Amino acid sequence: MGNFAKSREVQQQFKANVISHYSEGTMKCQWCSFGDMRALSIDHINGGGARHIKQVGNLYTWLIKNGYPDGFQVLCMNCQWIKRAQRNETAKKHPLPHRYTKRLNEPLFTKEYWNSPEGCQNLETIREIQLILASTLQ
Numbered sequence: 001m002g003n004f005a006k007s008r009e010v011q012q013q014f015k016a017n018v019i020s021h022y023s024e025g026t027m028k029c030q031w032c033s034f035g036d037m038r039a040l041s042i043d044h045i046n047g048g049g050a051r052h053i054k055q056v057g058n059l060y061t062w063l064i065k066n067g068y069p070d071g072f073q074v075l076c077m078n079c080q081w082i083k084r085a086q087r088n089e090t091a092k093k094h095p096l097p098h099r100y101t102k103r104l105n106e107p108l109f110t111k112e113y114w115n116s117p118e119g120c121q122n123l124e125t126i127r128e129i130q131l132i133l134a135s136t137l138q
């Protein structure tokens with residue numbers, strides 16, 4: 001990779017292309033519809049992201065080179081944290097207080113609920129809980 005491909009602007013463009021592809025042009029988090037590019041990232045749907053990124057280095061470049069393979073989605077960092085908590089990946093390092101871990105199993109935290117009419121009405125509550133969870137995990 002030459003200096004050109006390493007430049008920040010080019011990297012931002014790569015990221016925009018990848019986010020656009022995996023969000024089907026919406027440029028939004030697939031769970032909560034948050035749309036600020038600075039907080040959007042690519043999520044490995046079935047986990048193992050940290051190990052994979054260690055192998056390939058730059059994920060955006062890798063995805064482009066490999067023709068946008070399946071198994072990835074666009075999530076914002078809040079939803080990444082929530083997903084991690086749900087998958088228990090950070091349980092040892094950052095145990096959540098029981099009152100939150102208990103709530104993670106509630107329908108409130110499923111994608112289906114967020115996309116339902118009732119979930120849309122409760123988006124503010126969901127965001128509030130997301131922020132609490134995110135700050136708990138940091």
Ligand SMILES: [Zn+2]
Binds near residue numbers: 075
């Ligand atoms: Zn989100």
